[in-house]
Amino acid sequence: MDYDVSIDFSMKYDFKKIEKKWQKFWEEKRTYFADDKSRRKKKYILIEFPYPSGEGLHMGHLRPYTAGDVYSRFLKMNGSEVMYPIGWDAFGLPAENYAIKHGVHPSISTAKNIANAKKQLRSWGIGFDWSREINTTDPNYYKWTQWIFLQLFKAGLAYEAKGMINWCPKDKTGLANEEVINGCCERCGAKVEKKEMRQWYLKITAYAEKLLNGLKKLDWPEKIKIQQENWIGKSEGVEIDFEVKTKEKPNFLILHGRNGSPKSHLFPWLKSELEKKGYKVQAPFLPNTDEPDDEEQTQFVLKKCKLDKNTVIVGHSFGGIVALRLLEKGIKAQKVVLLCTPFFGKFLDNKVRASVTRACRKGFNFKKILAGKTSFDLLYDTTDYVVPLSDGETFSKKLKVPLNTVAGKEPHLSGKREPAVLEKLSPLIKVFTTRPDTLFGATYMVLAPEHQLISNLKSRIINSKEVELYLKKAVKKSDEERIAEGKEKTGVELKGIKAINPANGKEIPVWIADYVLTGYGTGAIMAVPAHDERDFEFAKKYKLPVQQVIAPHLIDKEHMPQKGKENTKRNVVHVLLKHPTEDKVIALRHRKFPWLTPITGGIEKGESAIAAAAREIKEETGYKNFRFVKRLPFKVFAEFYAAHKSVNRLTLCDFLFFELVDEKRGAVSSEERANYDVEWLPLKDIHKFTPVSELDFMIEFLKRGEYVYTGDGLLINSDKFDGMPSEKAKWEITKFVGGKRKTQYRLRDWVFSRQRYWGEPIPLVFCETCKKRAQNRADYTQNSAEKFPRKSASSQRESAFSKGEIENPGWIAVSEENLPVKLPPVKKYKPTGTGESPLAAIKSWVSVKCPKCGGAAKRETNTMPQWAGSSWYYLRYCDPNNKKEFSGQKLMKRWLPVDVYFGGLEHTTLHLLYSRFWHLFLHDKKLVPSPEPYTRRIPHGIILGPDNEKMSKSRGNVVSPDSVIKKFGADCLRMYELFLGPHEATVSWNSQGILGISRFLERVYKKFCEPAAEKSSGKTEQVIHRAVKKVGEDIRSVKFNTAVSALMICMNEIEGEKLSRELREMFLKILAPFAPYLAEELWQRTKINADTSVQIRADRNQRKSAFRSIHLENWPSYDEKLIKSETFTLVIQVNGKVRDTVEAPAGISKTEAEKLALGSEKIKNIVKPGAVKKVIYVPNRLVNIVI
């Protein structure tokens, strides 16, 4: 403890010496450590902890850290116990890439980088609580990262799946949706590719609603909230089923299983449902159903049933065996559907079913079965208690078709109704739409290229070659290519397949196109080209029909026809007459009222619309020679006054488009001439002339040659719904076709595994043995527990499977006492690029014993993304050394939630979303006390280089904080950074500007080298008190730039004035958060100066222990009375223009002010006596004389 707090009373501001001295002092005094037990009110201030890269910390770090530091110091001085912790987000690509580049193991380079960054942070004078320092790569830390992951896994929120994911070819790893920015990797900027891979996902979508709701209560900038909201992208709509029809109508043969009959289980229901849809169905009673013989039943079917090439054979359980036997005998069928058909003849309930086992033992002749080119479909029950799923898997391999599984209404798909089965036989296309009101206008359907139905109906697609070609192309296409194609839509029709529009029963074509996305909704849409831009574009390209079903309801109160302009006709035409040579159209201008209308007329009985229009043109304009061009395919509802009923009445209007041939005119009817003038309006800016909506629509048509109306309106062409407002029709039509309300989110699940070395290992192992048992869990646990009460030793073990283990058969959680799963030390850690993590090559690490059954198992070799460790670090700060829990409840209650979180906007849909998700989950599990992690979020703008460009090595415009410190000192760096501009604004570093701050600090230093005065003037007192107020307010509202400016103003005013000891202290205290070193140094001088009168040669040690840091002092309070001034500058305006100013006593009345104003010589020259119309007085500000 030998530090030097001696004072150098020289007049030179030697910041190097000063800063070094106090750094050491604060460290040893633990000045910034937060006390867990203090009774003061807690404040938890957080900044995003850095990842320690080789380049060290840069300006981007300085900004939030300084802001947090000023804020923390201020709160601390105002009586709060402030925690402002720091740590290292050291896993992940930057650290790993650095390590690879320099040929050092990441653990070594990381440690080195941390040491360096730590040195930097200390020199910056940031008052972090170093006692809570954490490091995500420390096994004591990532043990808990893994632990939290396991909680997510056990809750069924983690799953493994194969799918197309974003792949960064440079970093050689998969990426989450959030990590792809403009089609490029968020880290390295490389173009992202699509790659099909096995991945772990976290079900963040399950928290979509909670993530959305939680936002409402947060004190975050609206901008960030909106961005998260949009990212989650909630939309409410309905799901509607469309039936599918194929060209060759199938007929069905249903074969029941052992102990079954056509009158039992699902068969009566299934038969009637299929018949309802117009299919022929045969459902024979098969002989000897108690102990059936496959050969006997097969012969029976051959004899009794009619089979042809359009027959679909449905075999339930044993019936499936019979179905396959039929194929072995050379029967040609369209399709065979196997429902829970056994393969091995061993059953999950260990019961003996000798006849079934016997049949299975005979085996199947797959060569013959496959020879008939029959297609297959496998549907197995995940809640089965008899036939294991693995039997289905075997069939799936042998028949080379995918296995479909479903949880049956009853186990073994034996419920009275099994909708999943019906759907397999008579396929439906489920669509999601937010516009069910437009259903009658659905003229075709589109499936995403990955849609299941395509492979399911493969045999019935006539143009399957063409379809396959398209699929291949679509899958290969990267996002980049799609963008390059300019979103030109492509697609191909599924010929031989039609869908039925459930609203009107019409057959509509089914297409596949990649403008429909797999991941959203159901991966299929109903296309309504008349009311959706995308569908319209597609329909236009492939010449698909367009049907308008929504007509806008035009009410234009201002221009609504009045009494006298009567219209009782049902049908009205609007006419647009174009000039023969110029881009102008005719409108009628009312003589009395300021409005324009199109030529409009009613259609007489027996008259065609065109004839009516022609008549109107002649009557209203006098033009004789014109020709009909076209009828616009778009109608609107307009309101007219119906005189005989004295009500406004809706009329459906047609648009007809004419062109003038020559300008010869005849007489205009007298009525029209009295009311209207004919006027030619330029098409281009017709909006400037008229707000009449009919014209708007017509013009849009003419300009673009087409029109897609996506707004609300009244229904047309929709049978009994005609005339209904679209908002109401949404739910009425949904009801009509039996649709279901559904909420969809744009948010996708979080791709959570990375194929890299430097990350937390995912603490799971894969066990083949447990896989089989987990697959058929439900029969032992829920569904049939009562029916089959027998419980073997093995079944009891299986009942202990967690939700995650059931949903991911074979994946077993590492037991908690074996956490952490440490990263093995290896030499080769470069990414393989094959999609496998480098860890996969370490055999000794990969093979483990299964935690559940003790058998041979393999570790998961993917690691977690960088976002894992940072998703909960703020929790660990509360209790960083806890060995029993991720963080102690008591301490979390003490510190959470984070009061203010300073950080970058780039994390809005990354870290900020992820960590909220984890927190909400932990809160649901009652593991954290607060519902949300961060109460207030304060984002910052980026600092650009002096050339207004982003700082980067390649541009050579990087200004490093350390070089600035060398030249000007840390206090100067900090203050200048704050002074650059508003915290949230993007600012550029101006190397000249820093001189201003440097001069300021120098002047402060000099000023405080003067001895304290006995007394200060009242004016000086006022100046300081005002500064105390202003600086405090500005820090509170995060306006650091104006706070610094207030300090400067204050300094300018006290220069040359005498400063009492009290005022000196006040000034230093408000300077302290900004320039902690200088303030501390001068504070010490002030104190010692004050004390020297008593004891100038105090013992050094004594002095040192008696010295209390300025940063632990209380924020000064100001006196409101001192701040108020007795006079103010009265501004005198005439007609709103400033003409003079006078000093006036504060608080004068209006009359007094008026007197003063009129008394001014300048005003007398301008305002003649008696000319004053009105006087406005704003107290203590201005007088405005209106003349």
Add this chain to the structure above:
RNA sequence: GUCCGGGUGGUGAAAUAGGUAAACACGCGACACUUAAAAUGUCGUGGCUGUAACAGGCCAUGCCGGUUCGAUUCCGGCCCCGGGCACCA
């Protein structure tokens, strides 16, 4: 395309429950100190116009329009810049 921000001197920017536009700072200019330079200090600094000099006048917060005694601030339309999302049915 759409959703957020934002447009103020030579530069960074201040000022918005509507009330003196340009605080503070950089830069620039003049002067002082100096043999000189740097540093420091003092004064000046939006544009146009005007005066011998004061004084004075007009125009100025992206553009156009509106509300108001008064608009950088509120409303409507447009232009430009930055950022997010982007075939999300």
